[in-house]
Amino acid sequence: MTDTAPRPTLEAVAARAGVSRATVSRVVNGGDGVRDNLVERVRKAVDELGYVPNQAARSLVTRRHDAVAVVVAEPETRVFADPFFALQLRGISKELTAHDNQLVLLLTEGRDDHARVGRYLAGGHVDGALVFSLHLDDPLPELIQRAGVPTVFGGRPGWSGDRRGVVYVDSDNRGGARDAVRHLAGLGRTRIAHITGALDQTSAVDRLDGYRDVMVDADPRLIAEADFTPAGGERAMRELLDRCPDVDAVFAANDLTASGALRVLRETGRRVPDDVAVIGFDDMQPVAEQTDPPLTTVRQDIEEMGRLMARLLLRGLDRGAPREGVAGRPSSVVLPTTLVRRASA
Amino acid sequence: MTDTAPRPTLEAVAARAGVSRATVSRVVNGGDGVRDNLVERVRKAVDELGYVPNQAARSLVTRRHDAVAVVVAEPETRVFADPFFALQLRGISKELTAHDNQLVLLLTEGRDDHARVGRYLAGGHVDGALVFSLHLDDPLPELIQRAGVPTVFGGRPGWSGDRRGVVYVDSDNRGGARDAVRHLAGLGRTRIAHITGALDQTSAVDRLDGYRDVMVDADPRLIAEADFTPAGGERAMRELLDRCPDVDAVFAANDLTASGALRVLRETGRRVPDDVAVIGFDDMQPVAEQTDPPLTTVRQDIEEMGRLMARLLLRGLDRGAPREGVAGRPSSVVLPTTLVRRASA
């Protein structure tokens, strides 16, 4: 398709400006140590010819790509079910763009794909990687570690391997959960239940831990396991009502789960929040605002998480920031959450 | 970080296998015309050394990148508000992966970014582009056309420029809308209203056209304009009830809008579907299944759209398919939709 006209090379620009390739290269890469009038001449030639550097040739010698891989491990279908992923991606994209880096997206699907991703990363196509891998038993983190690619994880990797040098960005799931449960307690609720997320993910475990931090002696029957889905929420809520009909508050592991719980409560004739107060997690707009009643929930700044991941990675690559000495090695960050009060609690 | 061990080159593999670079290259690229025992020897050397071809060096000479850009034009916040985007991306990713192509994601934010994207595409970093640009007045398509990069659009580009050679993949928005409205009519409804989407997007226009196809002499007061959001749906529904209190069915431009409409109907004491039947569009899982009552809606196969876009592009690049003569130039595709019956109509 569209036979591209042969693109001008450094050589051509040099000829037109009447200087050497080296000088053009210097100008293109910042222009330090070149006399102003020459810089001018070269710039002009570049514009006239519409010269754009050939990235492949450049990478070949510099061994830099100005590209970062974003790896999303399937079957994180959850990642697709909510805008989480898109928002995070947007944050990442903004930050990378600001530092002239490209975003190479790697979506994995099943086990074979892990090998593919490992190969790709080891292949040195990118300078670093941002990895989303929420499951505890995911082999990806190890694989990546072995590939020797600078990496920042999205969410605390629940991972038994070597922890040294692992950098991640996460929300304060535990703290957010505590806030939610405390809020319910502050409302005078005493039979506060928790519907967990999928416990093979660190975020679910952390939220459960936060619940336990406050409900130190919680009746174990007040904890029902679910999987971050509305259907799971319904099932868990029924269980809960079965075991403890007098439950007066529910902290659900996320908004989707809460929406399922809400529906069961309505079906069984409970008024929310009068009879049972409900709090979710995520502040996932289309869900939290559309439930009946609108959901009180714990918000996390998802886009900021993405941006921060990218920033940490670039810093680790000695880019995107004036190198702050040798000590600039990034470390993990946990972002705060905020309770958003709506009508359900 | 992690000083990468110097990666083995073709040269090294050649030395170890006792053959020339050329032969190694042949083996790595398919191994045609090399005797079996040599192929064997080379493969062994490759494995032992953990050789991975340097893509930059390869691109430098082949002028191929095996990479495709996916451009998502902001402020398509809508794209982020629903799983649409993620699903499409997944479809694209699957197809690209199957043909060993990388996915470079370009998210744009505001006008400056258009220039950036244009520069990037013109810079010949990728072999082709998949572009999502839903707004009628978006300058991006023209820009890309000028960059001379093979492109497939997601959704019919509403675009006044030169149409020749424009390839897109879209859902049958118009046909889906017709099905929905016919279904309502089949239910015996006669006062069928339509809440439109944002009419600066072709999908919204097409759905409106579909509605009009069936409701040829529709009372104009039965059409209310909204913007694909729940809030817009609420507003439009109130308008509608105000103008025509006897409305007995609503076809909303998408599920989000329908959810807003549903809420207003409930508030005003209408029973759904008994008093007013409601149909949405998209079959966006977390919304359509969670509304009360669950939403009847028009489903589009979003992932397939993505996959198809990628397939068309690769075919246009003479890849991913045995070249079917010169006639293999791809043309646009419109995918069918299906009506999903739930409780609301």
Added chain:
DNA sequence: GGCGTGCGCGAGAGCGCTCTCACCAGTGTG
């Protein structure tokens, strides 16, 4: 046995860039 034929392989050029190094002013110093 001489000759054409075709296949398998190696030699070598060159893709477009960066970067080191040597060179050539021009300036300041003894």
Added chain:
DNA sequence: CACACTGGTGAGAGCGCTCTCGCGCACGCC
């Protein structure tokens, strides 16, 4: 006035790969 010294510039090597070309060899034909 000879000397080092500096800062701007060009020459040239080389990054790791692909691909064309030509050579050598085995085969089949006359």
